[in-house]
Amino acid sequence: MAPSKNKKIKLYTLSTCSHCLKTKKFFNDAGIEVDITDVDLLTGAERERIMDEVRKLNPDCTFPTICIDDKVVVGFNEERIRKALGE
């Protein structure tokens, strides 16, 4: 897991979503630091700003949207996440 720790990882999630929970748990269990934004908990201009970020990464605007450096994984797909982590 060592190389993963140097990557910039952002998770765009919903606080209510079980696939998002699985994703958070995956990174937590792996000891990989991530920046998590629960979009459903945001309001107003802050939500708009974050949704602009999500839209650029994943035009479908579905959750979780996972950004690992310049790679984007949509949905909790462990195999794709591991690949993006370079494992």
Add this chain to the structure above:
Amino acid sequence: MTAEELYPILSRFAESQGIRLNKDREFVLDILRGLLTNELRYGYRSCPCRLAWGTKDKDKDIVCPCVYRDPDIKEYGSCYCELYVSPEWNEGKIEHRQVPERRPKEKRKM
């Protein structure tokens, strides 16, 4: 109501329709907690895996069970959230794959 209390109700509901809840009980309880959070937040059980508009008129298609559940189960064996599944999905007789979002883009909160 708690997720644990809702579980047997929805389990019976699913079976009455010839489908099932996902056999992963802990995963289902997470979904049910999300559903109940949305019920408190919006006044209706909006899909916990989708960003809601927060008004029932705009979210009526994603009030659980959503209108996409049955076509998704027919095509993939599970709904978008993997809450409701076919018996075959639970038995591992069909591949478990990520269900693509069927909700039309123009209806989504983007």
